[in-house]
Amino acid sequence: VGLDAATFFGPHPAIGERLDCTVWIRRHGARQVRADLELSSEGRVWAQIKGWEDRRMESExxxxxxxxxxxxxxxxxxxxxxxxxxxxxxxxxxxxxxxxxxxxxxxxxxxxxxxxxxxxxxxxxxxxxxxxxxxxxxxxxxxxxxxxxxxxxxxxxxxxxxxxxxxxxxxxxxxxxxxxxxxxxxxxxxxxxxGIDLERIESRTSSFEESAFTAAERRLLPDVDRDEWQTRFWAAKEATAKRLGTGLGGDPRRFPISAVEGERVRVGECPVATRREGDMIIAWTEKE
Ligand SMILES: CC(C)(COP(=O)(O)OP(=O)(O)OC[C@H]1O[C@@H](n2cnc3c(N)ncnc32)[C@H](O)[C@@H]1OP(=O)(O)O)[C@@H](O)C(=O)NCCC(=O)NCCS
CATH class of the missing domain: 3.90.470.20 (4'-phosphopantetheinyl transferase domain)
Known part of the structure; x- marks a missing residue:
């Protein structure tokens, strides 16, 4: 984020030339580090940098x-x-x-x-x-x-x-x-x-189900793992709407689920793969 002074003692090294670098850490805290540096080539100091300050961060x-x-x-x-x-x-x-x-x-x-x-x-x-x-x-x-x-x-x-x-x-x-x-x-x-979508599986209200899905779609929702399947349906709609480039536009019923084939659902004619990953569903459109 800053330095006090940089002094050079010769021409710039050629691209690719390796230099030795010695760093003296003068001060460090949780977020900041301050150091002096010396760069040398074949034992001769080429540059000195005083008061180099940088932010510290994790490197996982x-x-x-x-x-x-x-x-x-x-x-x-x-x-x-x-x-x-x-x-x-x-x-x-x-x-x-x-x-x-x-x-x-x-x-x-x-x-x-x-x-x-x-x-x-x-x-x-x-x-x-x-x-x-x-x-x-x-x-x-x-x-x-x-x-x-x-x-x-x-x-x-x-x-x-x-x-x-x-x-x-x-x-x-x-x-x-x-x-x-x-x-x-x-x-x-x-x-x-x-189109791709990612949604967290969570328990949704019955009013969500009624506003998001038509009666025909609700009949396609399996009774077991209903939260998971609501999420698969929703993510499939979002993925299809993204493929079209419109987004849902506040009207998820414009993208009706028409069939369920294993983990794949159809949104209109568009096949959409859905897959559970931990507490999430990933849905992606497949080629028709
Ligand atoms: C815009 C929309 C695609 C957002 O989807 P979302 O599920 O809320 O959010 P996601 O994280 O899945 O997707 C967001 C990404 O979609 C992409 N996106 C936004 N608009 C898009 C569009 N018209 N077409 C394709 N992709 C779009 C962007 O990359 C965006 O991320 P970014 O802004 O960080 O780049 C859209 O479907 C939407 O408005 N959803 C809101 C929910 C809704 O309509 N509810 C209805 C009430 S019942």
Missing amino acids: LWMWTAMQYPQLNLLAEPYPHLEGCCLTRQAFASSAARDFFARRYLDGTEIARYRALSQRRKSEWLAGRIAAKDAARRWLWGQGHGPIFPIEIAVHEDPGGRPTLRCSYADDLRVSIAHKGVTAVARVAQGHDV
Whole structure:
């Protein structure tokens, strides 16, 4: 976050040249660290930095490789049940760590957007962007591409709020994002729209059931594990509405569940896979 002075004793080293670095920690507290540094090449001091100050943050195992080599490693985890899908389950313990990754994942437009959000929204929004960019990078690596920094994948949104994805490695990659708190999931696919949703299984009121589902849909709801199935139905509608790019628009009945086939439900004609993960349901649209 700042330094008092930097003194150089020679020309800049060539790109790729390795220097020795000695660090004297002068002071540290819970959130801040102050140090002096000396950089030398073959025993000769090249630069001295006095009064370097930085914020301290946690560096947990799950974030370490992405901190070191962000162009090679994911911060999100691949979701094994769906190609092109990644999820984040871990929360940053500090806003310093969250901001650190925001600066590594977001381009100029995205960072301006991020800075304007409330603290709570920042966390979920960033989690969704991390999941989306990592899903895209993993997909591209599967196509044979080499190192890709997260910042090379732009995730902006259209006027209706639908996320859009752009990068120089592939044309027409599309994305869908969902989050619940700090858990976020995103899915990419090439050349066709996708929808994904994530909902927590919880006990909902009968008035929710009546406003969300028609009588025909309620007849399709199994009696056992009703909370879970309400959530599957709801998530399936949300995923379909996202695939269309409209969102539910306050009218979930516009997306009627027409059939249940195992864990797959149909929303109109659209098949939607649903899967329980702990206390959550993930739903994603499949190709018709
Ligand atoms: C906008 C909507 C997609 C939000 O869904 P949600 O389940 O509340 O939230 P999720 O976390 O699952 O999804 C949010 C993400 O959907 C994406 N999204 C937003 N609008 C979208 C659209 N029109 N099309 C596709 N995706 C969209 C965004 O990426 C958003 O995350 P971000 O803003 O952080 O980037 C939409 O379906 C909605 O308004 N839901 C509110 C519930 C409702 O309508 N209730 C009716 C009362 S009975």
